[in-house]
Amino acid sequence: xxxxxxxxxxLGGFCGALxxxxxxxxxxxxxxxxxxxHGDDHGPAYVIDTxxxxxxxxxxxxxxxxxxxxxxxxxxxxxxVFGKCKACHAVDGxxxxxxxxxxxxxxxxxAVAGFGYSGALSAVVANWSPEELNAFIENPKGYAPGxxxxxxxxxxxxxxxNVIAYLxxxxxxxxxxVVPAAAEEEAAAEEAVEEPAAEEAATEETTEEAATEEATExxAEEEAAxxxxEEEAAAEEPAAEEATExxxxxxTGFAALVAAAxxxxxxxxxxxxxxxxxxxxxxxxxxxxxxxxVDREVASVEGFxxxxxxxxxxxxxxxxxxxxxxxxxxxxxxxxxMSFRGVSDEAERANVIGxxxxxxx
Numbered sequence: 001x002x003x004x005x006x007x008x009x010x011l012g013g014f015c016g017a018l019x020x021x022x023x024x025x026x027x028x029x030x031x032x033x034x035x036x037x038h039g040d041d042h043g044p045a046y047v048i049d050t051x052x053x054x055x056x057x058x059x060x061x062x063x064x065x066x067x068x069x070x071x072x073x074x075x076x077x078x079x080x081v082f083g084k085c086k087a088c089h090a091v092d093g094x095x096x097x098x099x100x101x102x103x104x105x106x107x108x109x110x111a112v113a114g115f116g117y118s119g120a121l122s123a124v125v126a127n128w129s130p131e132e133l134n135a136f137i138e139n140p141k142g143y144a145p146g147x148x149x150x151x152x153x154x155x156x157x158x159x160x161x162n163v164i165a166y167l168x169x170x171x172x173x174x175x176x177x178v179v180p181a182a183a184e185e186e187a188a189a190e191e192a193v194e195e196p197a198a199e200e201a202a203t204e205e206t207t208e209e210a211a212t213e214e215a216t217e218x219x220a221e222e223e224a225a226x227x228x229x230e231e232e233a234a235a236e237e238p239a240a241e242e243a244t245e246x247x248x249x250x251x252t253g254f255a256a257l258v259a260a261a262x263x264x265x266x267x268x269x270x271x272x273x274x275x276x277x278x279x280x281x282x283x284x285x286x287x288x289x290x291x292x293x294v295d296r297e298v299a300s301v302e303g304f305x306x307x308x309x310x311x312x313x314x315x316x317x318x319x320x321x322x323x324x325x326x327x328x329x330x331x332x333x334x335x336x337x338m339s340f341r342g343v344s345d346e347a348e349r350a351n352v353i354g355x356x357x358x359x360x361x
Contacts, residue, residue: 067177069161070130071275071286078166081159088151091170098149104128105168105175106307106337120146130175133164168337173305174286175337176276255319257347261354269343269352276340280359287338293317294357309335323349 088097099112107128110117124144125132136143137160139153154160168175270279276286283289288301298313298321299306313333315321325332326349328342343349 066131066134066157066161067275069157070165070177073161073165075162075166075169078162078164081154081163082166084154085151085163088149091167101167102170105130105133105164106335118146118148120144120148130164130168130177133167134160137163171305171307173307173337176287176340254323254346254350257350258319258354258357261351263351263355263358265348266351266353266355266358269348270355272343273340273352279356290356292360294319294322294353294360307335307337309333309337319353322353326352 082091085101089099089101090096091100091102093100093102095112095115099115099117105128109125109128110122121136121144123146125136134157137151137154138157140147140149140151141153154163165174273279273287273290277288277290278285279290279293281289282291282301284301284304288304288306295316295318297316299310310333317325323346326343327346329336329338329340330342343352
């Protein structure tokens with residue numbers, strides 16, 4: 001039979017053990033949580049309920065491409081979606097649990113000075129293009145395993161498009177994306193042009209062979225062409241020199257390519273740009289209109305807000321500058337928001353610029 005003192009000691013021992021267990025559990029949770037967030041010095045991370053439900057079920061995205069959806073994004077709706085992010089992020093230049101997101105589109109990863117990043121993101125991506133942000137926001141843990149961001153993600157592509165557009169527009173301008181459909185249409189158009197051209201070439205070759213056989217069977221006597229007189233030869237020499245000087249008069253060889261540009265081919269190539277630019281009327285889209293672009297001052301379209309990288313370029317859009325810009329926009333003006341990768345073929349660039357110049361003539 002236990003006396004009262006023994007029973008009290010046993011009960012006290014159980015209570016003490018339970019208290020130590022609960023205290024240890026609390027300490028462990030606090031230590032784990034303090035490693036969360038985006039950096040080690042910015043408080044605890046926690047999963048925010050986005051209201052999407054069924055986070056493990058991937059959404060089947062069909063229909064318009066991301067670029068097409070982005071061109072028609074609802075910025076006001078994106079601001080509402082950003083309400084889910086406000087617990088950890090701000091767009092006023094101040095850092096919270098996560099870094100500030102004003103200017104995040106087109107910004108290098110780990111770019112916010114003084115913020116302690118986890119390092120998982122820089123191992124996956126170097127620059128926050130709209131497409132990369134879309135993949136990250138959909139499933140942060142799946143996109144960058146090891147990231148300490150506890151956000152569950154946005155499963156609806158329209159929500160992602162709208163919120164990225166909202167963040168992109170914090171400085172009043174939007175990043176230009178290439179719509180894949182335009183490239184496909186161009187390829188189809190080129191294929192349609194190539195087929196009749198091949199048939200025509202085969203017909204011409206057959207005709208030439210027939211003409212050669214006929215000439216072999218019935219050789220005709222041709223009179224020798226009279227030799228040019230010394231006076232005619234002397235007159236031809238200055239004309240040839242003048243033509244050479246005219247060809248060299250252009251600033252570069254690229255100017256000669258533009259002068260001989262294939263306008264129709266340029267119009268087809270411009271389909272790659274039509275999702276973001278208008279060339280035949282002064283109407284701004286995601287990018288500024290291109291009416292009179294040749295020899296126009298850089299970043300000069302009234303009513304369009306350019307990124308700081310473009311306003312710092314200065315000068316005018318001469319032929320060489322336009323060629324360099326189209327070849328590699330990121331290299332031409334580092335930090336600009338145009339995500340177009342560029343046109344590597346010099347002849348194609350000349351055709352596009354020739355087409356744009358023809359619209360203003």
